[in-house]
Amino acid sequence: MNIEFSEQDEAFRAEVRAFLDEHLTEEMREEARRCTTVFSDKDLALKWQLILAEKGWAVPAWPEEHGGPGWSITQKYIFNEECAKAGAPGLIPLGLRMLAPVLFKYGTQEQKDYYLPRMLSGEHYWCQGYSEPGSGSDLSSLKTTAVKDGDDYIVNGTKIWTTHAHFADHIFCLVRTNPDVKPQAGISFLLIPMDLPGIKVDPIITMAADHEVNQVFFDDVRVPQSNRLGPENEGWTVAKYLLEFERGGGAATAKLKVALDELKTLAAEEHNGQSPLIEEDYFRDAISDIEVSVNGLELIELMNLERLSRGESPGASSSVLKNTGVELDQRISTLQLEAVQYYGVPHANLISLNGYSDPWVGPEYAETVVPHYLNKRAASVYGGSKEVQKNIIAKAVLGL
């Protein structure tokens, strides 16, 4: 396997670095660093999206005719890697990276022409209505109904854990259009404006004290049939296609290396009374162990890249990447928590970050440790839980 980057790739890397140096301000990096939720802050993400869009770099995976830059798979990887290293805010993937590829494949020309430019300009902000109470991993059991009435569907039911629904003006939803067939066969995919009468969004406050997820209720919501994406009752196929993009993150190891560097800085600052924590055997061993695993993961990521460049699918190794990446990230955040010791008391940090109390009194680097730690627990649940990924690996790799 050849995992060296070509001269052109390295020239491209230099171009990306120069762009980041010029356009990614210190304030934006700092704001991104202080954001501890799963997704970036909405305003910051949109601001960065518009800067990238002006350069033609906001949507690396889109076809050129819709505004994509026409990069190779390696260039996309390099771009993601450099953005992660530079501490750039992540763009919100719900529209740009998740819904857009589905619109390319299943959307009518009219749907593409209407939705894609508005997504790119930030005029439309999307959320994802898949999960329901009782239908998460077992998604095909979903119960929200859409019953035909003239040219419309009447939608009733509820969606849960809907990230950024309180910001979104549109939601893409899986609904049951035929209850009389096997579960997967009776589902359709609808694009629903959030300002339609009968939609209510209730906040869910996470244990990190953030309002990032919600429950969305649909009470006799009238949605035109023309808002369906793909054929009626074939929404399961559309939904699965979208999940391929939800699960394919990219540049996981670059982000882990940044987190590991932060851990090293922190462990060099914090003392056990006699010496910095980084000089303690326990801490040094734990950090080295993670570092070796991150390097191993990088090889898997580069092997995936090579497969993708040959037009092959990474298959179950995406599940290996997801589970291992999340596990390492969680281990890093656990060590960060251990390192800050009494500044890891949850409530002090959360109250300070959310501006409810006097300013934070501990070292600056400790302020975000607890909310980061708590939010990173969610990563082994969303986008296909750890156990579900293990089932995929068991079937596809081990043949069990």
Ligand SMILES: Cc1cc2nc3c(=O)[nH]c(=O)nc-3n(C[C@H](O)[C@H](O)[C@H](O)COP(=O)(O)OP(=O)(O)OC[C@H]3O[C@@H](n4cnc5c(N)ncnc54)[C@H](O)[C@@H]3O)c2cc1C
């Ligand atoms: C922070 C966050 C943001 C989210 N954002 C969104 C969003 O924007 N839109 C959206 O639609 N959903 C969203 N979700 C929901 C997410 O997709 C679900 O939480 C996930 O699919 C798991 O479903 P569940 O919570 O119902 O748990 P369950 O499916 O009930 O799982 C409970 C436990 O059982 C295990 N389990 C389930 N099935 C199996 C099996 N077959 N074999 C072995 N173990 C199994 C799971 O791994 C888990 O540990 C979000 C979740 C989180 C935590």
